[in-house]
Amino acid sequence: MTLSSLPAVSQAQAPGLPGRAGLGLKHEHFIEVLETSPDIGFFEVHAENYMVAGGPFHHYLGLIREQYPLSLHGVGLSIGGEGRLDRAHLARLSTLIERYQPHSFSEHLAWSSHGPVFLNDLLPLAYDSATLQRVCEHIDQVQSTLKRPMLLENPSTYLQFQRSTLDETDFISEIIRRTGCGLLLDVNNVYVSCINHQRDPQSYLDALPLHAVSEIHLAGFAEDTDSLGDRLLIDDHGAPIDNAVWQLYEKVLAQVGPVPTLIERDNQLPAFSVLLAEAQQAERYLAQVSP
Amino acid sequence: MSLQDDFAAALLAPEQACPDGLFSSNGADPASRFAVYRNNVHSSLINALAAAYPVTLQLVGEAFFRAMASLYVQAHPPTSPVMSEYGGALAEFIQGFEPAQSVPYLADIARLERLRVRAYHAADCQALDQQAVLLALQGQADLGTLRLQLQPSLATLNSPYAVVAVWAVHQTEGGLATLNPWHPQGALVLRQGLEVKVFAIDPGSVAFINSLAHGNALGTAVEHALEASTEFDLHQCLTLLISHNTLTHLHLEQKVSP
16 A cells, blocks of 8 residues: 555544445345344435335334434435526425434435436536536535535546546535535545546545545446447446455545445345445454544 | 537437537547446336336336337436336326237236335325224214225226236236236225235225215215216225225315315
């Protein structure tokens, strides 16, 4: 490890989420979680899955919330959208936050809605000053409506825009400076994007305001090739965390200290014990940097 | 056209070219990378439909369902980030989808599966105590003016096909041999506690429950039930409703319908 001599710069630990490993909560695992009470730092849920009136999802999340810290992670707010933020969606988020009092709320640097259509994917942005202005206004609106700071997640991308005038890292740094939001550092997204865009992951990390990292995401990717036969990594949350991502994570922790770390798995869901083992692996890395 | 106009339009239409203004840092054809986004959008939406309509899928097979769902996604992309609501128009789409006509009951199976998803996520509502309901019914001199309010999860479906029997036979392995789908059947869908339940009911019961749900008094609902079927059995239908905790309010005085 080459960067272990750098001082820890983290000063924005999540307000409340413990500096431990957490897991994405899937409905397939509700009962097992309640029956086995696994030793886990926190759970994270996708906010949109709980935007329903009643039934089992609220029943089980309510019970699990009584035992564990909770991170609420939005996947549908379309903060990078050209249009206005959906006020009805913001209101639904407010209602969920009121109900479950999560320790953290996060969303993505991406867009997913366009006009009346929701595209159900995290789509890339052109990094120019107009987009920067718009994203900052949207984050201001989110933070004032929800009456709390939010965390913004760095994206995984497959393409770049000729219109972009800023590096992604400068774009993110400026958002954090202007809005005061925190950074949800998805280390898998860093790795995926850097491979896809021929950038060195470490230099990408060095260009980010790591002092603002309040949560880390780790996940697996799928591997494809583009028209030149070059590696094209796809952030599919459907595989175990890659060794390269673990190594990058270890380097990040050396810089930021024991930041709450989420293991994400949304596709090809394995047994809960498999996810728990990945969380335990993350906790071993966290222990190395804990005071 | 804005940048996101172009991008969104090209995502939804598989034949459309990759938008202008994109590049890959290694010089690869941007279309080969735009394809990742297009595939994410389409496959995630098709997967959402497959998860919400498992018996519909089984009836036509994975390949047929995914091809049909792909056309549905293009014709009816989601209009909300709340994905549990996505696919509400699939049954109507199937009804008009020529290649699916060889399975005439497919659209009604999709309707039934949609009711199950809605029941699963419907609002929680405290049911009346069963004994209290029975006592109230027995003590009421003029039952005809009574109004019964039902759980928000409850819904019915009338089908010219044995929609509940077809659905039920796909809940277990094997066992297709004796199924006769070619007779009419009504369906009652409700959530009792955390569990969604499906019952086969007669057309009289469907009419009765729908009439109650419209706010009609018991007497009027019985009239509607008997118009639908002279074999309607009030006692049996009320027993079904009460024993599955579907009643949330009894209004003993006449009230104006909403």
